[in-house]
Amino acid sequence: MRLNRFSDTALVSVPGDVLRFLPRAMLALAGLSIALPAAAQFKVSSTFQNSTQSGWTITGSDTSGSNPSGVLTAGRGALPVSVNDTAGNGWLRLTGNSASRSGKALYTSGAFSPANGVIVEFEYVAWGGSGADGLAFFLYDATENMSGASYGGSLGYCWGAGGYLGVGLDAFGNFSNGDADNGCPAGDGPGVGPDNVVVRGPEWYVNPYVGGAFVSGGIDAAYVTGRPTPNRVRYAMVPNGSGGYRVTVAHGSNGAAPTTLLSNLNFPYVA
Numbered sequence: 001m002r003l004n005r006f007s008d009t010a011l012v013s014v015p016g017d018v019l020r021f022l023p024r025a026m027l028a029l030a031g032l033s034i035a036l037p038a039a040a041q042f043k044v045s046s047t048f049q050n051s052t053q054s055g056w057t058i059t060g061s062d063t064s065g066s067n068p069s070g071v072l073t074a075g076r077g078a079l080p081v082s083v084n085d086t087a088g089n090g091w092l093r094l095t096g097n098s099a100s101r102s103g104k105a106l107y108t109s110g111a112f113s114p115a116n117g118v119i120v121e122f123e124y125v126a127w128g129g130s131g132a133d134g135l136a137f138f139l140y141d142a143t144e145n146m147s148g149a150s151y152g153g154s155l156g157y158c159w160g161a162g163g164y165l166g167v168g169l170d171a172f173g174n175f176s177n178g179d180a181d182n183g184c185p186a187g188d189g190p191g192v193g194p195d196n197v198v199v200r201g202p203e204w205y206v207n208p209y210v211g212g213a214f215v216s217g218g219i220d221a222a223y224v225t226g227r228p229t230p231n232r233v234r235y236a237m238v239p240n241g242s243g244g245y246r247v248t249v250a251h252g253s254n255g256a257a258p259t260t261l262l263s264n265l266n267f268p269y270v271a
Contacts, residue, residue, distance in 0.1 A: 042112050048092035051075045055109035058092065060102065067096035070103035081128040082226050094135060097128040102151040111142035114164075114271030117245075118237040123230035124169075126220035131171055131194075134219060137235065138166035152182030159184075163203040165267060167235055167249060170196045171219040176212050184209070195219050197249050197261055201269050210247075213261040217253025229255040243270030 046053055051074045060070015067080050074090025081097060094103035120137060136155040140146050144162025153174030157166035168175040173194035179186030184200060189209040196219075198212035221228045232252040237245045245267040250258030 042110065042116070044107060044110070046107075048072055049074060049088055049090045051087060051090070053092070055107055056105050057108045058103075058105045060095070060104070062096070062101060067098055069093065069095040069101040070105075091125075102156060104146075104156060106146070115239065117239055118235070120235040121233070123232050125228055125230050126169075126171060127222070127224050127228050129220075129222060131220060131222040133172045134168055134170040134175060136166050136168040136175070139164045139237075150182045153177065154182055154184050157184075157200065158203075158207040160203060163207065164269070164271065165202070165237065165245065165247075166200045166207070167247070168198045168200065169215070169219050169233070169251075170194070170198050170212075171222075175200070176209060178209070197251060199247055199249075199262070199265060199267065201267065205269060210267055211262060211265045213249070215251050215253070215261065217251070217256070232256070232258050234258045237267075238264075240266060240268075242268065244268045 073085040078084045095101040136157045141162030146160035149160030155168045173192040176189040176193040176198045178188040196212045199210040201208040234250040236248040246264040249262040250260045252258040
């Protein structure tokens with residue numbers, strides 16, 4: 001067993017757009033069997049609407065100034081692109097709308113057995129930039145810290161120490177295009193795929209491409225000057241009976257109910 005336990009979750013954005021993250025039911029980490037939920041549950045629900053968020057470690061390439069990355073926006077005052085969030089109405093802001101910016105939020109207050117399944121639901125907006133690059137949700141070995149993860153085309157996932165399963169919302173398209181713009185493994189993937197959801201595998205197998213699908217409503221809203229209606233996302237990762245998972249991804253643009261894009265994609269890598 002390479003993993004004794006998983007870190008609960010990590011959320012990463014990369015340069016280009018203003019990315020903010022507002023979960024409704026941030027995580028429900030349930031003991032899932034292939035057919036029915038087991039009794040055990042480990043649930044995380046975080047709003048990021050205030051100036052602090054218990055249980056999370058939030059970092060960014062620039063956390064000060066008038067256009068910061070890796071911060072909570074509540075009570076910070078005016079930010080670019082018509083943002084001025086009061087306490088109780090803030091967002092997790094992963095990046096500003098400037099080039100070469102990155103942000104990361106790691107849930108560091110718990111871990112769960114890799115035998116468990118995972119259900120994730122959240123809302124996000126990506127806007128105000130030029131259409132790069134995207135954001136990723138991932139599971140990683142709780143004994144590691146994702147050090148070495150590359151940004152740009154890697155969406156903060158590829159090459160990160162302990163990375164196990166990464167789901168990228170890829171606005172620009174390089175998460176499925178290996179070896180491009182600080183990218184994932186060379187020659188591994190179908191090539192540039194803008195507005196795709198993409199699944200990649202463990203760091204110790206060199207983050208292989210597993211599968212992807214086009215998001216018809218788009219990942220981001222480039223060049224707009226006001227915060228758009230949030231997109232809604234749902235991920236389900238159910239044990240496949242062989243040590244890996246079956247991954248289902250649903251996405252709803254502009255507040256629409258999530259529509260399934262990837263259904264029971266086999267993720268064969270044993271935890």
